[in-house]
Amino acid sequence: MRPFEYQRADDPAHAVALLDGDPDAAYLAGGTNLVDHLKLGVATPGRLVDVRHLGLDEVEETDDGLRVGANVRNSTLAAHPLVRERWPAVARALLAGASGQLRHQATTGGNLLQRTRCVYFQDVTTPCHKREPGSGCSAIGGYERYDAVLGASESCVAVHPSDLAVALACVDAQVVVLGRDGERRVPATELHRLPGDHPERDTVLEHGELITAVELPATQAARRSTYVKVRDRASYAFALVSVAAAVELDGDTVRDVRLAWGGVAHKPWRAGRAEAALTARRLSDDGISAAVDLELVAARTTEQTAYKLPMVRGATLTALHRLQEGLQ
């Protein structure tokens, strides 16, 4: 591990000031992703600014929803009674991630900003545009099974690994960010970006911007929401494909629906075309399949990733069936 200076920030503004003037510095939260990257040589910051002691660890009810501090642990958030009742997709996504130990350690902010699990990204002996811009992409033409099928570019085909991010994209959460010029809100659907020519930029955040909170708006649809994760083993594995779904029904007719997919793109994929095709119709298997296919028109697969399309269709059907039956 490259030597680094360790510093504790006193408050959020102090943390931002410490990173602002220093491109070589990084925030440290639970460390479950960053410390791994320090060991692997994937990250080599000269200074770590510890944000674990800033506070920002409350879950508060607001006029129109819930405000979750960036340092709230994944396990705490998943167990929160209001989250379980009003945003079950969020609780389910958290519970489907990592392990009991890791969820106690991982934070809301850190989870959203964890980096891709692309095997080449994590192996410093291989070329990777995301890790080292301009060096190439080892995934294309290599081991492609986990790669993106939507929104990938010639530069990068990696998927975003966070389960929480997919659920937040589904329930229209806002990410509250503090920067040099004050606070701004970024919709969870727009926090992560597609790779384009700059896969090294995972998100729309500038260097030094600190996530301070995530806001969950209360909606009828979010109350009837769930998360379906498909993976290689029953637990403790990243998603091959995942689906967060929220729906407001009037009998069998869809009044409002939100669908977000994980494991298919460089960001949580909000399936807007599928949502439009499902709205104001009766929920039926044929209707759901047709809506999914409409969204997947733009999909590009290889021999190794072709399995993801029927899988996303199956997971979407499962999720909507569950919600129709009143299950979470």
Place this chain on the structure above:
Amino acid sequence: MPDPRVQLTVDGVTHDVEVDPRTTLLDLLRERLDVTAPKKGCDHGQCGSCTVLLDGRRHLTCLALAVSYDGAEVVTAAGLDEGDELHPVQQAFLEHDGYQCGYCTPGQVCSAVGVLRELADGHPSHVTADLQQETEASDDELRERMSGNLCRCGAYVGILAAVRQAAGAQR
């Protein structure tokens, strides 16, 4: 710049040490403090053998930088007993042959203690059918909750029996 100082209470003993910021909690415990109950398996958060109870919750020590945990209270599998009395989870592992080579055991034991606490606190898991209902310590629940601890020897059957017994004893 001098190395930062860290104060840690480990199994009831307080230590005050200077640490290179790169030191993980696991390496500090094993290499510097001679606390060898937590084991280094993968060193990347993938196996659970380095699990301890940190401020009462199960926690991996291989992905934690020691400097960030100044003031923490750590309990390892070796610090769970009450004098001559084994902790009910330790006792259950003995009775049900919850180990073979024993390498994963300290992590499994700490995780099991954490799992029982989480169940008592009403925390749901991935397999909990209804997030609004009380959770039962069913085999499915225990398996899912213990899934962060891998065992190369495959002692899972004994481990499950042990955790089931400890869960029953607690009720």
